[in-house]
Amino acid sequence: MTTTACDVLIVGGGPAGLSAAARLAAAGLAVTLVDEQPELGGQYYRSPSPAVLREHGDHRPEGGRLVARVRSLGVDCRTGHLVWGVDDDGRTLLGTGPDGSPVRLRGRHVIVATGAYERTHPFPGWQLPSVTTPGFAQHLAAADGTSPGRRVLVAGSGPFLLPVACSLLAAGADVVGVAEAGHPYRPSLRAATALRHPARLRELAGYAARLARARVPLWQGRVVSRASGADRVSSATLAATADPGRPLRTVDVDALCVGYGFRPQTDLARLLGCEIRADAVTGDAEPVTDAFGRTSRPGVYVAGEAAGVGGVHRALVRGATAAAHILLREGSPAAPGPREIARLAARGRALTRFTALSDALYPSQAELRKALAATLDDDTIVCRCEAVTAAAVRSAAAERAGGDLNAAKSWSRAGMGPCQGRFCGFAVAGLVRDAAGDAADGAARCGVPVFPARQPIRPVPVETLLALGEQDGGDG
Amino acid sequence: MSALTADVVVIGAGVLGGAAAFHLARGGHRVIVLDRGAPGREGSGTTAGNLHVQAVHTRRPGQEVPLDSARFLPLQRAASDRWNSVEAELETSVELRRSGGFTIAETPEQRAELIAKHAWEDRAGIRTEVLDGDGARAALPLLGPTVTAATWCPLDGYANPLLTTPAYLAAAVRHGARLHPFCPVRAVERSGSGWRVTAGDLTVEAPHVVDVAGPWLGEIAALAGIGLRMTPVAIQMHVTVRLPETLRHLVQHIGEGLSVKQVTAGNLLIGGGWPALRLEPDGRSPVSLSSVLGNVAQAARVLPFVRDLRLLRTWAGPLAATPDEMPVIGEVPGAPGFLVAGGTYAFTFAPLWGETLRCLVEGKPTPVDIRDLGPDRLLEPAAPAAPYEEAR
Ligand SMILES: Cc1cc2nc3c(=O)[nH]c(=O)nc-3n(C[C@H](O)[C@H](O)[C@H](O)COP(=O)(O)OP(=O)(O)OC[C@H]3O[C@@H](n4cnc5c(N)ncnc54)[C@H](O)[C@@H]3O)c2cc1C
Ligand SMILES: Cc1cc2nc3c(=O)[nH]c(=O)nc-3n(C[C@H](O)[C@H](O)[C@H](O)COP(=O)(O)OP(=O)(O)OC[C@H]3O[C@@H](n4cnc5c(N)ncnc54)[C@H](O)[C@@H]3O)c2cc1C
Numbered sequence: 001m002t003t004t005a006c007d008v009l010i011v012g013g014g015p016a017g018l019s020a021a022a023r024l025a026a027a028g029l030a031v032t033l034v035d036e037q038p039e040l041g042g043q044y045y046r047s048p049s050p051a052v053l054r055e056h057g058d059h060r061p062e063g064g065r066l067v068a069r070v071r072s073l074g075v076d077c078r079t080g081h082l083v084w085g086v087d088d089d090g091r092t093l094l095g096t097g098p099d100g101s102p103v104r105l106r107g108r109h110v111i112v113a114t115g116a117y118e119r120t121h122p123f124p125g126w127q128l129p130s131v132t133t134p135g136f137a138q139h140l141a142a143a144d145g146t147s148p149g150r151r152v153l154v155a156g157s158g159p160f161l162l163p164v165a166c167s168l169l170a171a172g173a174d175v176v177g178v179a180e181a182g183h184p185y186r187p188s189l190r191a192a193t194a195l196r197h198p199a200r201l202r203e204l205a206g207y208a209a210r211l212a213r214a215r216v217p218l219w220q221g222r223v224v225s226r227a228s229g230a231d232r233v234s235s236a237t238l239a240a241t242a243d244p245g246r247p248l249r250t251v252d253v254d255a256l257c258v259g260y261g262f263r264p265q266t267d268l269a270r271l272l273g274c275e276i277r278a279d280a281v282t283g284d285a286e287p288v289t290d291a292f293g294r295t296s297r298p299g300v301y302v303a304g305e306a307a308g309v310g311g312v313h314r315a316l317v318r319g320a321t322a323a324a325h326i327l328l329r330e331g332s333p334a335a336p337g338p339r340e341i342a343r344l345a346a347r348g349r350a351l352t353r354f355t356a357l358s359d360a361l362y363p364s365q366a367e368l369r370k371a372l373a374a375t376l377d378d379d380t381i382v383c384r385c386e387a388v389t390a391a392a393v394r395s396a397a398a399e400r401a402g403g404d405l406n407a408a409k410s411w412s413r414a415g416m417g418p419c420q421g422r423f424c425g426f427a428v429a430g431l432v433r434d435a436a437g438d439a440a441d442g443a444a445r446c447g448v449p450v451f452p453a454r455q456p457i458r459p460v461p462v463e464t465l466l467a468l469g470e471q472d473g474g475d476g
Numbered sequence: 477m478s479a480l481t482a483d484v485v486v487i488g489a490g491v492l493g494g495a496a497a498f499h500l501a502r503g504g505h506r507v508i509v510l511d512r513g514a515p516g517r518e519g520s521g522t523t524a525g526n527l528h529v530q531a532v533h534t535r536r537p538g539q540e541v542p543l544d545s546a547r548f549l550p551l552q553r554a555a556s557d558r559w560n561s562v563e564a565e566l567e568t569s570v571e572l573r574r575s576g577g578f579t580i581a582e583t584p585e586q587r588a589e590l591i592a593k594h595a596w597e598d599r600a601g602i603r604t605e606v607l608d609g610d611g612a613r614a615a616l617p618l619l620g621p622t623v624t625a626a627t628w629c630p631l632d633g634y635a636n637p638l639l640t641t642p643a644y645l646a647a648a649v650r651h652g653a654r655l656h657p658f659c660p661v662r663a664v665e666r667s668g669s670g671w672r673v674t675a676g677d678l679t680v681e682a683p684h685v686v687d688v689a690g691p692w693l694g695e696i697a698a699l700a701g702i703g704l705r706m707t708p709v710a711i712q713m714h715v716t717v718r719l720p721e722t723l724r725h726l727v728q729h730i731g732e733g734l735s736v737k738q739v740t741a742g743n744l745l746i747g748g749g750w751p752a753l754r755l756e757p758d759g760r761s762p763v764s765l766s767s768v769l770g771n772v773a774q775a776a777r778v779l780p781f782v783r784d785l786r787l788l789r790t791w792a793g794p795l796a797a798t799p800d801e802m803p804v805i806g807e808v809p810g811a812p813g814f815l816v817a818g819g820t821y822a823f824t825f826a827p828l829w830g831e832t833l834r835c836l837v838e839g840k841p842t843p844v845d846i847r848d849l850g851p852d853r854l855l856e857p858a859a860p861a862a863p864y865e866e867a868r
Pocket of ligand 1: 011012015017035045081082115304457
C-alpha cells in the first residue's frame with residue numbers, strides 16, 4: 001500500500017509549514033511535510049543556487065537553520081511532491097513524486113500551508129515577453145543571480161517592491177525606477193518606524209536607502225498603465241494612481257516587473273471543503289479560521305499566508321500556533337501550557353495589528369483594483385491563457401451571467417486555460433463584480449470572489465493517474 | 477409584484493429551454509424564460525457536447541437499464557438532420573463539426589453487439605461501416621491493440637456547448653423572448669384554463685408551461701401537482717491540456733461508457749457518463765477520483781497516445797435521467813398546456829425537441845412520432861406536501 005499515514009500531514013515547506021513541523025516533531029509526533037519545490041524553505045527561505053551561495057553567501061541563514069532542525073527532528077520531508085487533489089474520502093491527499101509516481105498522504109491532522117500567489121492586475125501589453133512579476137524577478141535574482149532584463153522598471157504596490165529592486169541591482173541590472181501606487185514612504189515611514197515592531201520598517205528603510213544610493217528614482221502614486229513593444233517590452237507608460245487613464249510619462253525598458261503584493265493560495269483548502277469568505281479589505285477569498293488556524297473541517301488547519309497575507313513573521317507564528325493546538329488536542333505532554341498559549345495568542349494579535357498597520361501605509365487592494373479596472377480598455381487581454389478581453393468578460397458578466405462569476409467564466413472562457421485562473425482570477429472576479437454592479441442585485445450574486453477549486457490543482461500526468469489506478473486494482 | 481402575461485412560460489434556460497424559446501419566439505409566440513440561476517450553467521454548461529448519431533453506448537457506468545437502441549436510432553437520425561441548419565438559424569458559429577466517429581469493441585461479445593447495432597442503424601437510415609481491428613487501426617492509427625472491431629459513422633459530431641445554449645438564448649431574445657435569470661420558480665398553479673407561474677418577484681400567466689428544468693424537471697412538475705418518476709444523477713468529464721490537432725473524430729466504446737474527442741481549442745475531452753461522488757442538487761457536484769481513474773484508464777487503453785498527456789481539470793454536471801433511459805417529451809395527461817421535455821442526450825436532441833415543443837404548443841403534427849415518449853409512462857402520485865395544495 002502506498003498511502004503514507006502520519007500524525008500530522010503538512011502541505012507547504014515555507015516558514016509556516018516549517019515552524020509547525022519543528023514544534024510537532026519536537027513533541028514526538030510523526031510528521032510528514034510535503035512541498036512541490038526541490039528544496040524546503042518556501043518563498044522567504046528559498047535557498048540560493050550553489051554558485052550564488054559561494055559568491056554572496058546565504059542572506060537568510062535562519063531559514064537554513066530551521067530546515068536543518070526540521071530534518072534533524074526526523075520529519076519525513078517529501079520535497080518535489082506536488083499535492084494535486086483529494087481522494088473520495090474527502091480527507092486523503094493525492095500527490096505526485098518527483099519521478100511522477102503517485103502517492104496518497106493521510107494525516108490525522110492536516111495543516112495546509114501553501115502560501116500565496118502574487119497579485120496581478122491586467123494592463124494593456126502585460127502579455128508581452130519580458131513583462132514579469134516581481135516575485136519571478138526576485139526568484140531569478142536570488143536563485144541564479146540574474147535579472148529578467150538590463151533596464152528594468154519595478155512597479156506595483158507593497159513593501160515587496162523595494163527588496164526586489166535591490167536584488168535586481170545586486171544582480172547587475174540597471175533599475176530605471178520603482179513605481180509605487182501609494183504614498184507609503186514619506187514621511188509616514190519614518191513616523192511608523194517608531195512603532196512597536198520597527199524591525200520590518202527599518203528593513204524597508206534600509207532598502208530605500210540602498211536604492212537612493214544607486215540613484216534609483218522612487219515614484220509614488222504611480223501605476224503602469226501600458227506596456228509597449230514589438231516582440232518584447234520596450235517601454236512602460238506611467239500614470240497617476242488617482243487617474244490611471246491619463247498617461248504621465250514613458251520609460252524605456254527591456255524588462256518590466258509589475259505586482260501588487262500577494263493573495264492567499266487557497267485551492268487545496270477549498271478542495272478539502274473548508275469554508276471560505278471574502279475579505280472586506282483585500283477583496284480576497286480567505287479560509288474561515290479561528291485564532292489557532294482551525295477551519296470549518298475538523299482536523300484541517302490553514303496556516304501562514306494561505307490563511308491571509310501577513311509576511312514571514314506572522315507565517316511563523318501561525319504555523320507554531322496550529323502546531324500548539326494539535327498538541328493540545330493530542331493531549332501531548334509537550335502541549336503548551338496556558339502561559340505559552342497566551343503568549344502565542346498575544347504575539348499573533350500583535351502581528352495581525354502590525355500587518356493591518358503596515359497595510360494601511362499602502363493603498364487598499366480592493367480600491368486599487370477598482371480604480372485600475374475602471375480604466376481598463378475593452379480590448380485589453382485579461383485572461384492571457386485564453387486571450388479573453390476585458391470587453392468579453394464585462395459583457396458576459398453584465399448581460400448573461402448576471403454577476404455570477406462561474407457563469408461569466410463559462411460564457412467568456414476567462415480562467416479556463418493552463419493556469420486555471422491563477423493569474424487572472426482576481427481581476428476577472430473584480431470585473432464581473434463591477435459589471436454586475438449595474439445589474440439589479442448582481443453584485444450580491446458574485447459570492448466569494450474566486451473560481452471554484454477543481455481537481456487537479458495543477459495539471460497531472462495521465463501516467464500518474466494510471467499508476468494510481470493500478471495501485472488501487474492491486475489493493476483489491 | 478408585477479404580473480405578466482405570455483403565451484408560453486419556459487422554465488429552465490438550458491439548451492432545451494433555449495431551443496424551445498427560440499422556436500416558439502420565432503413562431504410569433506410571446507415567450508418568457510425563467511431560470512433559477514445563470515442560464516446554461518447546469519447540464520447544458522457541463523455537457524460533453526457530442527452529437528450522437530450512431531447508436532450510443534448502452535450502459536453508462538451505474539446505469540440500471542440499457543436504452544432501447546432500435547427505438548432510439550430513428551430519433552437520432554432526425555436529430556442529426558435537424559442540426560444541419562442550426563448555425564444558419566442562429567446566425568452564429570457554435571463550432572459545429574461533423575467529422576464522424578468510431579464506436580469500438582474489444583471483447584467478442586462487444587463485437588457481436590457492434591454488428592447487431594449496425595443492422596439497427598441500417599434500418600434507421602444511418603450509414604455506418606463495420607471494420608475489424610486492423611481495419612479500424614488503418615482508418616484511425618491512434619487506436620490501440622485491444623480494439624478488435626469498430627463502426628464508423630460519418631455523421632457523428634460535436635458542437636461547443638458553451639456557445640450553443642448562449643446562441644439559442646440570444647436568438648430567442650432577438651425574436652422577442654424575455655429571459656429572466658436568477659428567478660427561481662416557486663409555484664405553478666392552474667389559473668382559469670391556463671397556468672400561473674410565480675418566480676422570484678414575478679408572476680406570469682400563460683396558457684402553456686414548458687418544463688425543461690433538467691434534473692429539476694420533476695420538482696417543477698411537483699409544484700403543479702404532477703408526480704413524475706425521474707432519476708437525476710451527476711456524471712463527470714475529464715479534460716487534458718491542449719495539444720496540436722491530433723484526433724479529428726469522436727471515439728466511443730460499445731460496451732463501456734467512454735467518449736473521447738479533441739475540441740476546437742485543442743484540449744482532449746474524456747467522458748462517458750462516469751458517476752460523480754454524489755449529485756449536489758443545490759450546487760456543484762463533487763467529482764469522484766475513482767471515476768477519474770477509471771475513465772482515464774479506459775481512454776488510455778483505447779487511445780494509447782493519451783498516456784503522454786496531462787490532465788488539466790475535471791468537473792461534474794447534473795443530468796435528468798428517466799428510469800427507462802429514454803427521453804421524455806409531451807403534454808402531461810390531465811394537465812392541459814403543461815409540457816415537459818428532458819432526459820437522455822438532450823444536447824443532441826435540443827434542436828429537434830425545440831421544434832417539437834413549438835408544434836405541441838401550436839397543436840400541429842410533430843416532426844417525429846413521440847407518442848410513446850410522453851410523460852404518461854412516468855406518472856406517479858404527486859408528493860402530497862407540494863406547495864400547490866394550499867394554493868388551490
Ligand atoms: C520573493 C519574495 C520575497 C519576500 N520577501 C519578504 C520580506 O522581505 N519580508 C517579509 O516579511 N515577507 C516577504 N515575503 C513574503 C514571505 O515570503 C511570506 O510571508 C512567507 O514565505 C509565507 O510563508 P508561508 O509558509 O505561508 O508560505 P510560502 O513561503 O509561500 O511556502 C508555501 C510552500 O508551499 C508549497 N506548496 C504550495 N502549494 C503546494 C502544493 N499543492 N503541493 C506541494 N507544495 C505546495 C510551495 O512550494 C511553498 O514552498 C516575500 C515573498 C516572496 C515571494
Ligand atoms: C457531463 C455531461 C455530459 C453529457 N454529454 C452529453 C453528450 O455528449 N451529448 C448529449 O447529447 N448529451 C449529453 N449530456 C446530456 C445533456 O447535455 C444534458 O442532458 C442537457 O444539456 C440538458 O439540458 P436541459 O436544458 O434539459 O437541462 P439543463 O441544462 O440542466 O437546464 C435546466 C435548467 O433549469 C433550471 N432550473 C432548475 N430549477 C429551476 C427552478 N425552480 N426555477 C427556474 N429554473 C430552474 C436550472 O437552473 C437549469 O439552468 C451530458 C450531460 C452531462 C452532465
